[in-house]
Amino acid sequence: MLKWRLIIEAENDAYYNMAVDEAIMKIHSQGDTPPTLRFYGWQPAALSLGYFQQAKKEVDFEKCQQEGIDLVRRLTGGRAILHDRELTYSIIIREDYNLLADSIEKSYQQISSGLVAGLNQLGIAAELKAVERGKKAPRGHSAACFDAPSWYEVILNKKKLIGSAQRRKENTILQHGSLPLDDSSEKIFELLNYNSAEMRKKSRCIFKAKSTNLKRSGSKVDKEELIKALSSGLAEKFNINLEKASLTESEIELARELAKNKYQNQNWNFKR
Structure with a gap:
């Protein structure tokens, strides 16, 4: 049975959160650490952008500053997410382990199936919903992630519950x-740019109709249980066998360097 690290932060x-994911990815790609499952939270709240998003066009940076919300660009693609009261997971594994499929679509299905199985253990009736084979994932209506369906979604009560993104680099997979634990992620619409108040309102309504969170679903579980x-x-x-562990000194050192010189740097965050 393959051994993985379980890191709970x-x-x-x-x-720092984004720097740690990249640091684990880089050092694992060199063969110095085992595959890793990591759980973490965010403080203060932050707006993360997908790698290809246009920050200046899509984000009201002044509003983020006024609200005390950090802005960071992810290494992964996808759309904007407001990280506040939530549980975030990351999975890092080299492709040569041959545990995840070569197809991004199929690997999404594999990981989402595991997440669904875990939620079901808590009595949360989450399901896996696939985009119809042969079709592209439908486009969303805004820059917000939970408005944009991915290939294999984790849904609850027919609404999107978990939003994920993936990047493959140096023969290593990061997903x-x-x-979200409650409705705090809906504040994202105050932080994005829209052509009109009507478009902002429409996007907010679509988001609420298509996404959910644990509190709204009536699920009462804490982070430890999750x-x-x-x-x-x-x-x-x-x-796999998960063994609880901590970051290595090399990972911590690299994460601090990446946080300072990359993820805090506006040249990175506003590169598009």
Whole structure:
């Protein structure tokens, strides 16, 4: 049975969170650490942009500053997410382990199946919903992630519950995703640019109709329970043994360097 690390961290700022995911990815790609499942939170709240998003066009940076919300660009694609009261997961594994499919679509399905299994253990009736084969994933109506369907969504009560994004680099896969605990993520529409108040209102309504969170669904579980269940579901799905561990000194050193010189740098965050 393959051994993975399970890393559970407290809340960190956006720059360090994104730097840690990249640091783990880089060092794991060199063969110095095992595959890793990581859980973490965000403090203060932060708006993360997908790698290809146009920050100046899509984000009201002054509003973010007024609200005390950090802005960071992710290494992964996808759309904007407001990270506040949520549980975030990341999975990092080299492609030569041959555990995840070569197809991004199929690997989304594999990971989402494990997440669904974990939620089901808690009595949360989450399901896996696939975009119809042969068709492109439908376009969303705004810059917000939870308005944009991915290939295989984790849904609850027919609404999107977990938003995920993936990047493959140096023969290594990084996938991370956001599980909102309450309605705080809906504040994102105050932070994005729109051509009119009507478009902002429309996007907010679509978002609310198509997405959900644990509080709205009536699920009362804390983060510790969630982490335990999601870890169990993924371990069962991939037939792996999760061993609780901490970041290595090399990972911490690299993460601090990346946080300072990359993720806090406006040249990175406003590169598009």
